[in-house]
Amino acid sequence: MGDSVFVAAHTSAGKTVVAEYAVALARRHMTRCIYTSPIKALSNQKFRDFRQTFDAETVGILTGDVQVNPEASCLILTTEILRSMLYKGADLIRDVEFVVFDEVHYINDSERGVVWEEVIIMLPAHVTIILLSATVPNTKEFADWVGRTKRKDIYVISTPKRPVPLEHFLYANKEIHKIVDAKGEFLSQGWKDAIE
Structure with a gap:
């Protein structure tokens, strides 16, 4: 079982590389990586980006509007779609090794934050959690909450200043x-x- 991590880094500091590594590991281990984003537009962008980085067979997307390659080892979806899958007990969750939460600061959103909390709470214990954000002010406290909730260590990596x-x-x-x-x-x- 891999270590969970919270990467709190400025824009252009390499957060996407961490997600890409998880996708590559899932493909190598013949498991799955779910990449969540707060909005469909970002999901669509990551889908296009990841299909350029990996082959088309590796990457799929599930949104309310689009379903492409749902059997892929990397599935990109909104956090709401993942919550729905967890509620339904979707079979594919068994094969998930990593869940990447991009823009995890959305957990502070008064309307949608509860979705992020529920997903973190409901994820099976075997899933390695990767949290990405440039704007979480209380990084250590948030990582501590996730760690207590999931009963696992969450390693925090942060940058003191913008690389660009x-x-x-x-x-x-x-x-x-x-x-x-x-x-x-x-x-x-x-x-x-x-x-x-």
């Missing part, structure tokens, strides 16, 4: 003006040029 710095630009007068540099410093000249 943000720069801010303003489009004005048919030109692009940098107004905040990679160090987060406001560039008054860029601002002046933009508003003239």
Whole structure:
């Protein structure tokens, strides 16, 4: 049984690589990996991305609208679909080795957070949990809750800063003006040029 992990890392820090590794391991072990996302648009995007990374036979998607390759070793679906499968006792859950929760900070959503909680609680003990987010403020407390709930260790991996710095630009007068540099410093000249 693998170790569960919570990767709390900035955008572009490599969270997707962790998910891809789980997909590759599931394929190698002839088990399954379920990749959940909070919205259908993200599910569709991950489906396209993963089909470029892996072969078409490896990746499938189940949403309310689309069902492609449901026998695949990697299934991409919304968290609501996974909850429905758990409630129904779907047979495929027996073969699941990994569940990846992308954008797990949605657990804080006042309307939909309960879905994420229920899924985490209902997952069978043999499933390795992979939590991914860039914006969970209470990373350690959340990992502790999941660990107590599932009676397993959840290892936390986080990044102290963005690997790819943000720069801010303003489009004005048919030109692009940098107004905040990679160090987060406001560039008054860029601002002046933009508003003239």
